Amino acid sequence: MSTNVLRxxxxxxxxxxxxxxxxxxxxxTTAELLANREAVREASHEAATSGDPGTPVVDLxxxxxxxTPCRVVAQMVNYRSHARDSGFTGEIPPTFFRKASTSVSGPxxxxxxxxxxxxxxxxxxxxxxxxAPLPLGTVVTEQDLATYxxxxxxxxxxxARDVQLTKTQFYESKSYPTFTPTGxxxxxxxxxxxxxxxxxxxxxxxxxxxxxxxxxxxxxVRPAEALTLLARFQSLxxxxxxxxxxxGGTALKxxxxxxxxxxxxxxxxxxxxxxxxxxxxxxxxLHAGDLITATIATPDGRIDLGEQRTxxxxxxxxxx
Numbered sequence: 001m002s003t004n005v006l007r008x009x010x011x012x013x014x015x016x017x018x019x020x021x022x023x024x025x026x027x028x029t030t031a032e033l034l035a036n037r038e039a040v041r042e043a044s045h046e047a048a049t050s051g052d053p054g055t056p057v058v059d060l061x062x063x064x065x066x067x068t069p070c071r072v073v074a075q076m077v078n079y080r081s082h083a084r085d086s087g088f089t090g091e092i093p094p095t096f097f098r099k100a101s102t103s104v105s106g107p108x109x110x111x112x113x114x115x116x117x118x119x120x121x122x123x124x125x126x127x128x129x130x131x132a133p134l135p136l137g138t139v140v141t142e143q144d145l146a147t148y149x150x151x152x153x154x155x156x157x158x159x160a161r162d163v164q165l166t167k168t169q170f171y172e173s174k175s176y177p178t179f180t181p182t183g184x185x186x187x188x189x190x191x192x193x194x195x196x197x198x199x200x201x202x203x204x205x206x207x208x209x210x211x212x213x214x215x216x217x218x219x220x221v222r223p224a225e226a227l228t229l230l231a232r233f234q235s236l237x238x239x240x241x242x243x244x245x246x247x248g249g250t251a252l253k254x255x256x257x258x259x260x261x262x263x264x265x266x267x268x269x270x271x272x273x274x275x276x277x278x279x280x281x282x283x284x285x286l287h288a289g290d291l292i293t294a295t296i297a298t299p300d301g302r303i304d305l306g307e308q309r310t311x312x313x314x315x316x317x318x319x320x
Contacts, residue, residue: 002189002303006057007186008062011023019047025039029239061108062107064106065183068101071101072099072241074098074243075221077220078220082250087253097174103174104180105179111181112313115315115317119160120287121159123156123158123250124296126152126243126244127243130237131151133235134230140227142222142224154295154306158181158286159179184308187304198222199216219244219245251284291309292308295307
């Protein structure tokens, strides 16, 4: 069975239900914790069998269970439902991009919208946390996925769509501070847990309105293949993070085909002006005061990554 771990300013905790037991470890980083799985198992066993009730989880302030600096890599358009929303047809080539690890924030930290960003979007994603080096040229199979992936986390690939689209790149638009909320749980997997990955259901709501709801069965490129493709040009180390794509339901959607064909004929400045005018009335983009709730779990609770609750607030206006 999987084991859930929380990280706080005081250290690492093994979670059982609504209680947590301190893990006896000096690990300062996620990679160091993953190298000390025995200490995690001992704390988890104590939480399950000891008469000591432990510490209530509600009394703990969870930090991101993925420590930084680390590599943060993400997959683009990796769910069929998201591909449809984005207007893709036919075969979609696997594509990766990097995010700055300074974008990683805690599971209850606010998402801060920079003052120049108008179209702020959400993307719930399953994060794979590496437990072993992934050298260049590695071929990962379903059978040995557990050799490389140690844990799972909830992530939100927050996106400044107006920056992303006008600059035709992802790095800046997805790398502002707080644009990768992560956690609460670092869910450590046992080898037998990997057979249940496709049952994981990703759900994201904004102010109680369910926006995204799909299982991993909707994925186009699954984790073992994704790591194999990534290893053609990018190595990974323990503690590094791979975001595996988002389901459909984001605020941004492709325009209808007739509109897309007409806009292609317009000068660039006119096209973007028309696009932003149309998107300004889209109520699904995030605004200050919105509350995002995200969960990833199997229906039977065998794997449960916890609940992420993040509020949106505006960055202070720059001084003139």
